[in-house]
Amino acid sequence: MLITDNFSLEELTRTATGLPNRPGKTETEKLLLTATYLLEPVRKKWGMIRVTSAFRSEAVNARVNGSGTSQHVKGEAADIVPVDADIDEVFGWIAKDGSICFGQAIREAKNGADWIHLSLPRINGPNQQRLVYDGRGYSPYV
Helix, strand or coil, rough: EECCCCCEHHHHHHCCCCCCCCCCCCHHHHHHEEEHHHHHHHHHHCEEEEEEECCCCCHHHHHHHCCCHHHHHHEEEHHHHHHCHHHHHHHHHHHCCCCCHHHHHHEEECCCCCECCCEEECCCCCCEEEEEEECCCCCCCC
């Protein structure tokens, strides 16, 4: 079932953990916002993107060693990999263009994997936060 022109609920809830990963109504609504306001603009500008993680149930989040405060659990974040574009160019556009309003944009690399983490803006928290994660720690993206 497509929830936007290019993204399905199945794609945004897929997990390789084997654990149940079904969002509730509130989380599904947040996934719709995530897909509409974060993923669709990236897709429109850069072409195909692969979603490696979006919604995570509490159990899935624990299994993948996700943060206890992860926006993935709320359906408010997605990790993506561009299929037909350079990941650093895509991240630079997200971070500097200003056309996407986000909570966090993080260029992440760990154990040979590279991805971009994008989250919805946060109420009472920092927004438009641009970071780089190298597997050991976070630093500001400049």
